[in-house]
Amino acid sequence: MNDGNGTAMLRIEGVNLAAVLDDTDDISVRRGAGLLLRQAILQIEERWQNELTAVSTGASVGLFRLNGDTKAEDIREEVAHYLNHDENYRHLTFVVDIDRSGSFAERREALIAKNRFRQLSQPSLALPAPGLSDKVCDYDRLRPADGGAKLKKREHASGSVRARFEFGRKQRQRFYADELGMEESELPAFTDDLHELTDSNEYGNLNEKMAVIYFDGNKFGEIQRDFCKDEKGQAEWDSALGNYRRGYLQDLILLAREDEAFLSPNGERLRLELLLWGGDEIMLVVPAWRGFEVLHHFYSRSEKWTFKGRALRHAGGLVFCHRKTPIPRVTTLAKQLAERAKGEKGKFSKENRYDYLVLESIDFPAEPLEQFLEKRYGSMAYDQQPLLVQSPPPYEFLPSVRPILDPLPFRPFRALAESLIQGVDCEKRVARLNELIGDGTHEEALTKLEKKVARRLFPGIADEHWGWRWLHLVELWDYIAPQPTRSPR
CATH class of the missing domain: 3.30.70.270 (Reverse transcriptase/Diguanylate cyclase domain)
Structure with a gap:
């Protein structure tokens, strides 16, 4: 591979992704945006295969080396023009830049910086053609409708939403086929x-x-x-x-x-x-x-x-x-x-x-996540740590958990969790649980359950924060390997 200093490189990135990934609640529209971003990079690689050699391609990013005597700025303008005018890609926003200075690593970092600067220098939304309709899109409530037929049950759709919806419906199988x-x-x-x-x-x-x-x-x-x-x-x-x-x-x-x-x-x-x-x-x-x-x-x-x-x-x-x-x-x-x-x-x-x-x-949550968690878990929130996945992960263990949990009474466990959150003495709650689920052996039933299930599912929790094992178990009780036809609690 040619990596000599001075070899021009070109980097493309799809940017302002929230404007096409998070602007509607329709899953097909969102899927279509993701597939279009991926397809755009692959299309550039194929369309300019004589002028560009792919170095790295990802979900919405492509890094290319320019071949031979290719005029770098001309190619950059051609690629940008194509992305801005293609019937599908014009609804997305891309940045395209070139660099030929320093080593490969220096060029890669320089291109990222150039892409960021260009992103700040251009609109964050792909602007639709004017005069299409005086109606607003019923999906994103931002872009003008394109005047076409209604999309699913909604009367008005923008060209951007329609293009992403159609691509998301038609190209999903192709994506899986290509990947697999x-x-x-x-x-x-x-x-x-x-x-x-x-x-x-x-x-x-x-x-x-x-x-x-x-x-x-x-x-x-x-x-x-x-x-x-x-x-x-x-x-x-x-x-x-x-x-x-x-x-x-x-x-x-x-x-x-x-x-x-x-x-x-x-x-x-x-x-x-x-x-x-x-x-x-x-x-x-x-x-x-x-x-x-x-x-x-x-x-x-x-x-x-x-x-x-x-x-x-x-x-x-x-x-x-x-x-x-x-x-x-x-x-x-x-x-x-x-x-x-x-x-x-x-x-x-x-x-x-x-x-x-x-x-x-x-x-x-309407408030910031941290505030929501503090309100939800009270004083316990300050001891919360993200859950560790130890080796081996508990994936193979999960099916054996359901038969252990299903016969147990859920309400006393929930009462224990509520007491932990409220910061009140849990001794009576623990005693009551031991009485309810005990099997007559010398070892406390709750301690046995903790060893058998909670410590395996939620490892890495310090003993002084033992309450979190039970909070996690209560929160996830219904979601741990449930079986069909199980009666609701």
């Missing part, structure tokens, strides 16, 4: 909306609830700076991460295909939505009754991921909520939880940790 190296005919069909994804009469109070799961790589940028100092190193990183992710996706699809809990009510579609895929981020939506399992399935599969001898760890965010909770707000919460899981100043960056939130109604 399969034919589209070999793939299962997937649910199209959150109602179909969460509709069930077999999981009691979890009906119509979903789990939004977000994973973010810890210090992946730092790893690249340390080990990807030339094109060869960058290519090795892209190849390693891509192979890991594809292997995980294959395992996830296999898991879902073999578990009836992932099948839609008619048995024809898989209840799985992939909202982010690429770079160092993954975001999934699954039924609430499989959210905890899918979270730990990822950690079990990624446990041995390494690059150049360095372990690849992930922070996770998990939100359980009703399907009608606004999806942009839920995805933001999942990202905030993952950020908490990294710890202050990256304290936990060398570990796999996650944080979660259970929302029992369609309402979502």
